[in-house]
């Protein structure tokens with residue numbers, strides 16, 4: 001790879017030679033990462049691993065961060081020694097218990113400023129951080145306000161009495177602090193678990209050189225590997241998900257590409273200050289599955305969703321006209337409201353959130369939305385997660401069946417948008433496979449006449465097929481060389497044990513057939 005500069009998108013990483021899907025382009029430890037507040041007591045603040053069976057150990061001074069063991073604690077002390085007293089002071093002055101820990105952004109910026117000072121303002125580390133792109137000069141008023149708010153929180157976190165005290169951190173004015181904040185916002189990426197749960201935020205100046213496309217050829221993942229030392233984790237990796245030609249730019253997606261173009265554009269402008277001109281955004285010919293409904297004449301084709309501005313919608317295949325325009329527009333509006341509300345409720349009151357998703361999904365389906373269409377796909381993803389999290393407390397045949405159907409619908413919707421090998425697809429199929437492989441609970445009510453999921457050996461076979469599909473996608477998305485990361489390996493193990501189970505079952509059937517005396521012909 002090499003760095004090239006373009007007038008449209010500034011610096012970017014370009015391939016000097018072709019590269020195959022599944023190759024790992026970059027493996028690097030981020031310069032800085034922090035866990036989100038909700039994961040501080042369940043994951044190690046040094047290596048980001050989940051708590052081992054023996055539990056995590058808490059820093060006895062600040063009582064905020066936790067570590068696997070004393071090795072991880074020692075590895076983190078380089079920066080935590082500054083953070084520790086700031087966290088204690090912040091907690092003492094906090095107006096309430098739920099505000100006793102600063103936000104992820106404040107803690108991450110704190111770590112950047114302390115480490116920058118520790119390494120030296122003239123060090124390579126500091127130069128790399130200082131070289132990140134800033135949009136300070138073109139901030140929109142609303143963004144400027146959030147940056148200013150963040151700056152105030154940092155001043156409080158550092159216990160500074162005046163802007164002059166910023167000089168201790170190599171900043172000559174409040175404007176310099178806003179500059180650091182702008183660089184942080186533009187160049188921060190989610191820290192995720194090997195199954196893509198967002199755990200926090202991370203900054204890597206090398207990976208931040210990669211520009212955005214809504215149809216990316218690479219992804220950023222944190223696959224974790226037992227081969228890595230704890231000090232090397234979290235290892236951030238750029239993986240190629242579709243072949244990249246020589247002299248082609250490496251591009252990742254900064255935002256959720258399952259969203260329709262209008263929402264993607266708003267998000268990119270707000271956070272990254274550019275208007276995306278990728279082929280998906282610039283050339284909207286044909287029906288985008290993110291904004292599509294089934295043909296009203298059921299010919300199998302799809303129609304673009306009608307909007308207030310453009311109510312005429314025809315099937316791309318048979319040209320039938322959608323007549324229920326108002327009902328579709330209303331369903332989408334109500335669906336978006338339900339999605340926003342259920343997303344807010346999911347951590348506070350998941351039963352209410354699940355009630356909302358359960359009620360709204362059939363309305364969008366009967367309005368004719370396809371499974372890849374927004375907001376139906378997002379609602380199905382949320383519904384699946386809510387069902388999965390309630391499964392351990394209520395594992396009945398009915399709930400398991402509903403959860404499997406939700407996982408299957410979600411995976412189908414994703415497969416209509418994301419390319420094969422995208423890690424989000426791989427994880428969705430692995431969840432489906434795992435759910436299908438759960439031992440079927442005994443029925444508690446008369447069986448409902450549903451075709452999916454099947455029961456008995458056909459269900460095991462469906463589980464095996466979903467896991468094999470997941471495995472093939474995961475070794476692309478998380479990298480071929482490291483066997484698809486921690487999740488890819490776990491899926492392979494599950495598929496192997498299912499294969500044995502299916503083999504035993506087939507052998508059992510064969511034995512029964514062979515042992516059964518053949519009927520003798522009546523004379």
Ligand SMILES: C[S@@+](CC[C@H](N)C(=O)[O-])C[C@H]1O[C@@H](n2cnc3c(N)ncnc32)[C@H](O)[C@@H]1O
Pocket residue numbers: 008009010011012132133186187208209210211212213271272273274275276277278
């Ligand atoms: C993470 S940085 C990427 C590296 C950056 N181009 C640089 O020179 O440092 C993100 C910024 O790059 C620019 N950028 C990224 N992708 C772009 C795109 N597709 N079109 C235009 N600008 C883009 C935007 O200014 C964005 O805020």
